[in-house]
Amino acid sequence: MEFNPEMLLQLGLKVLFAFTMVGAVMTMAGYSVLAERKVSAWMQGRVGPNRTALPFVENIPFIGSFLKGLGIFQPLADGLKFLFKEEIVPGHVNKVYYYMAPLVALVPALTTMTVLPFGQYYDEAGNSSPLILANLEVGILFIFAVSSLGVYGIVLAGWSSNSKYPFLGGIRSSAQMISYELAMGLSLLPVFLWVSVPGSEASALSLVGIVSSQNDSAWLLLIQPVSALIFLIALFAETNRLPFDMPESETDLVGGFHTEYGSFKFGIFFVAEYAHIVVGSAIFTTIFLGGWHFLPWIADPWPATWVGTLLGIGWFLAKTAFLIFFFIWIRWTIPRFRYDQVMSIGWTKLLPLALINLIVYVLLVTWLDQTPSATP
Amino acid sequence: MISKGKTDQVTINLDGNDVEVPAGMNLVDAVALHGKEIPHYCYHPQLSVAGNCRMCLIEMGTPMRDRGTGEAIVEEDGSPKIGWVPKPVIGCGTNVSPGMHVKTESDLVTDCREGIMEFLLVNHPLDCPICDQAGECRLQEFATDYGRGYSRYKERKNVKPKRTRLGPRVTLDDERCILCSRCIRFSQEVAKDDVLGFVDRGSFSTLTCFPGKELANNYSLNTVDICPVGALTSTDFRFKMRVWFLKETMSICAESSAGCNTLVSSREGVIHRITPRRNDAVNDSWMTDSGRALYKRIDSDDRLKFPLVDQEKSSLEDALAASISLLKDKRVGIVGSCKSTVEEQYLLNRLAKETKAKKYLRGHFGEDDGILLSADRTPNLRGALITGLASSYPKENLNLLGQALKKGQLDTLIVVGEDLMDAKVDAELLSDIQIIYLGTHENATSTLAQVVIPTLTPFEKSGSFVNRSFFLQGFKQAVPGLAGLLPDISILVRLINELNGEAELSSDLSAVWKMMARSSTSPLKGLSFSDFKKDGIELDGSKWDELPFVEQKALHYEPTAELTTD
Amino acid sequence: MAKTVVLERKPLSLSERTYLPQIVTGLKTTFSNMFKEKATLQYPEEKPQLPQNYRGVPTLVNDPNGREKCVSCQLCEFVCPPKAIRITPGSVPEEDEDREHVEKAPQEFEINMLRCIYCGYCQEVCPEEAIFLLDEYSSSGYTREEMINNKAKLYELGGTLPDKHYKWDKKKDAEVEGNAH
C-alpha cells in the first residue's frame, strides 16, 4: 500500500477516539460504582461516601465541600486502594487462567462499545453522519457475539480458582448466560423486522439505522414494549446484576467466582461488571430509547452544528445515565432470585414470551407489508 | 480423724432423730458427724474449751430420773420424760451422754445466734474489702446466716489499733478481734509459749503480747489460721492475694520427718501461702512457720533452671546423653537423698542395680522441738529404708564415700541433691571422678559436676514421703515445674531405660507404684498411689525398730529405740 | 393453646403473577426513600447522645477529697467474666495521714480493654464504689499493650466522682472525737 498521509491521519484519529472512548467508559464505570454506593445509601437513609478529598480542590469554598459531600473523589481512592492492596495469589490456583480471567471479563465490555453510535456530526453542508468507531453493518450481531465472551472470564475465574464457591459461581454463570442469551436474541428479532421493512432505508442489522429510524418518530420502546422488557430483563441477567447475580451471590457463594481474587485483579472484575452495565445501558438507549435523538415524535431541537453534536452526545449520555440509575434502583429494590427461579424464569417465561412476541410481530409486519398504506 | 465404730457409741436425740455418736464426744463435733453445724468461734477441737463467744448456744435436755429411786420417769406413752435445761447452753461445753436430747434448729436457738451476731458486729469494722480473712471468715459466714443485714447500732464504733506487730510474722488488727481467745489458748497449750493475753475491759478489751514479749515462736502463724476472723494476719501473706483466687493442693511439708499435712495455695502457678491440713494422727491442725516459708525456695536465685554439661548450658537431651556415656561400663557410685520421694528412691535403687553402683546416703539432723519440727530434717529417711536405698541408718557425713574415693574405686558419681563437701568429703578427691548432679538448687557439688540435670521441688511434682511414724503420705503437684524441666522420676526412668536397653519403664506414678508394690518383702506390698492420696497409711516399720532414729518424743510420736550416740 | 387456623391462599391474579405491579410499587418505595431525612450520624464531628445508664470504658475514680477509693479487694477481678481485670494488691503506708484507715490500695490495676465486654459487673460488685463505667466508648490502639489500661490511665479516665461515700472520713471522725480509748 502506498504511503498516504490522509490515511495516517485517519488512523491517528481513530486511535485517539478509541482511547477517548475507553477512557470515557472506564470513567463512567468508576462513577457508576460511586453512583451505586450513593444511591443505595440514599435509599437506605444513609449519606454514602462523603469523606474523600483532594488537597486544594477540597479547599475551594462551597464547591470543594460540595464535591466532597458528593463523594466525587471516591472512585479515585477506590482505584488507588485496589492498586496498592497486597497482591495475594492462593497456592491452589491455576496461575495462567487465574490471571487471564479478569482480562477476559473486561475486554469484551470495552470491545462492544466500538460499534455503538453515540451521536452525529454535521459537515458544512449540514449532512449528518453518525459518531461511531466502527460502523458495522451487522453491529448488533457483533455486540451479541462479543459481549457473550465476557462470561468466559467468569467461568475461567471459577474454574482456575480451584475451589468450591468460585466453581459453583462459574457454572451458574454459564448456565444463566445460555438461558438468557436466547431470550435476548429473540427479543431483538422483531425490532429488526420492524425497522428493516422493505423500502425503509435503514440497513437490516445496523445500530445506526435503528437510531435514525427513531428520529422524529416513536421510540422503539413504545412500539415494542414486550421486546424492550424481555431485553431489559435479559440484560440484567447478562450483566449479573441483582436480582440475577447468581455467580456472585455473596450470601450463598461468598462472592462466587471472585472469592479467590484480591487487589487489582478483583478490581478489574469489579470494573468489568460496571463496564458491562454502562455498555448495556448504552445499547438499550440506542435500540429502544432513540439514541441521541430528543423525544419521541419531536425533532431534535438543537442546531445542525457542532453545538448540536455536543447536545446530542449529552442527551445520549443522560439517557444512559438514567438507565444506569435504573439498574441500581432495581438492585436495591428487588431481592435476589433463587437459582431455580432464575432458570425457570429464563426458560419457561421469557423464552416463550419472546417467541410469542416474535410471531405476533412477524404476523403484524407481514400484514403491514401487504397493506402499503399502513407503512409506519 | 475421729473413727466411727471403734469407740463406744451412744445414742442421742438430735433435732428429733436418734443418732449414734461416740461416747463423750464434744457436742459440736458430734453434731458435725451428722451433717449439722453448730456455729462456733471460740471452740477448737484441739484446744481446751473456753466457752466465751456464746455462738454455739443450743437447747439441751436429759432423761429425767426420780430423785428418790433413780428410776427413769416416763411419759404416758412410755417414752422417757426429758428434762430440758431451762436456758440455752453452750454446745462446746457439752459432751454427749446417752439419751441426751439436743435442739440445734429451734427458734430459740436461732434467736440466740442472731443476738450474738448482732453483739459481735456492734464494734466490728466494715473491713471485709480490705480484710485478708474475707472469703474464709467465720464471722462473714455466720453473718450471712444469722445477721440482720442492717445495723441498729447508731453510736460510733470503737476505733482500735489496726496494725499492731505481735511478732516477726504476725500482725494484729485489733478492731476485728472477737475476743475468742483461741490464739491465747493455742500459745499456752500447743506452742507452750504463753505470750498473748487480753487487757482492758468490755468492748475495749484488746489482745496484746505480755510486756517485753512477742509472738515469735516457730508456731506463731497457726494463730493466724485458727483466728476465726481477720484479726491475726500473716505479715507475709498480708494484702497479697484474696483467698478466693487460691487453688488449694494437698501436700506434705518437706521440712522434717514430722510430715505435716499441708494445703498449698497457689494462683496461676504462683504459690502464695502454705497452711496446715488437719490430720489428727500426724500434725493435728498445726505446722511450723519455717515449713510455711519453704515455697520461697522455688524462685530463689540459686535455683537450677536449665541443664549443664561441663558447666555450659545445654539441652536436657544432651545432658541425658552425656550422663549415659559417663555411666556406661563405669564404676559408679550413687549418693541418694532422704529428701527424695519414695518413688524416686525406688528408681534410684533400680538405677544402682542397673549400674552395679555403690550406694551412699547421708542424714540431715538438727534440734528437735518436741512438736512438729523433728531432729531428722529430711522428709523421707524411712522411705530410703523401705525402698532399700539405705540398708543402715545414715550418718551425717559421707566418710564411707570418702574412703572409696581415696582407694580410687569409683569413676562416676551420681549425686542427688546433696553437697558432698558439706558431708565432709574432701574436694580434692572429687577431681579425678565424673559427677552427675541431679538437684533443684546449686551447691558446691553442682559447680564441680560434669553434668547437671535440674529437678523439681516437691511443690512441682507428685510423690510420697514416709514420716517419722511410718505414715506413708502422698502429695500432689501444686504448681507447674519450670519450663523445660522434667520431674525426677522421668529423668531416672529415662536413664534406666537407656542403660538397660530392654525394659521399658514408665514414668507414670501409678506404673511406678505397680512395680514397687510387687515385692513381697516390702511394706509397700499391694499398695497403689491412689490408696493414700488423701489420708496417709501407717506402714509396718517394726523391721527397723532397732535403728537409732534421732527423733525425740513429740506430738503424735513415740521413739521406738533409745537414741544411741556414735 | 391457641388453635391453628389455616388460611386459604387466594390465587394470584394475572397482574400479580407477572410481578410487574409489585416491582413498580417497590421501586416507588425505594425512590421515595431517597428523599427522606438521613439517619447517618457524622461520627467524629457529631457525637451520639449517650443514655444515662450508658456503660463505657471501666474507670477508677477518686473521692471528692482526691483520694483513691479502690482498696484492691479484687472482687471486680473475681467477678469479671472475661478476666479482663488484673490487680496487684498493695498496702498504704502507715504514715499516709490522708488515708489513715484504708491500709490497702492497688499497687497496679490493669483492665485489658481487648477482653472487657462492658458488662458492668465490676461496677456492680465494687464495695467501695470505686470503679465506674463512664461514657468513654472510643478506645483504640496500635498494639495489644496499648489497649491495657493501667492504674494511672484508669484514674485519668475516671477523674473524681462527687458522691456521698464517706466511709473513711467517718472512721477518722470516730477516732478523733469518738469514744476510742
Ligand code: SF4
Ligand atoms: S474479720 Fe471477717 S467480717 Fe470482719 S472484716 Fe474481716 S472478713 Fe469481714
Ligand code: SF4
Ligand atoms: S485475735 Fe483472733 S483468735 Fe485471738 S482472740 Fe481475737 S479473734 Fe480470737
Ligand code: SF4
Ligand atoms: S475497684 Fe472496687 S471491687 Fe475492684 S478492687 Fe477496687 S475496691 Fe475492689
Ligand code: SF4
Ligand atoms: S465491665 Fe465487665 S468485662 Fe469489663 S472490666 Fe468490668 S466486669 Fe470486666
Ligand code: FES
Ligand atoms: S464456741 Fe461455744 S462458746 Fe464459743
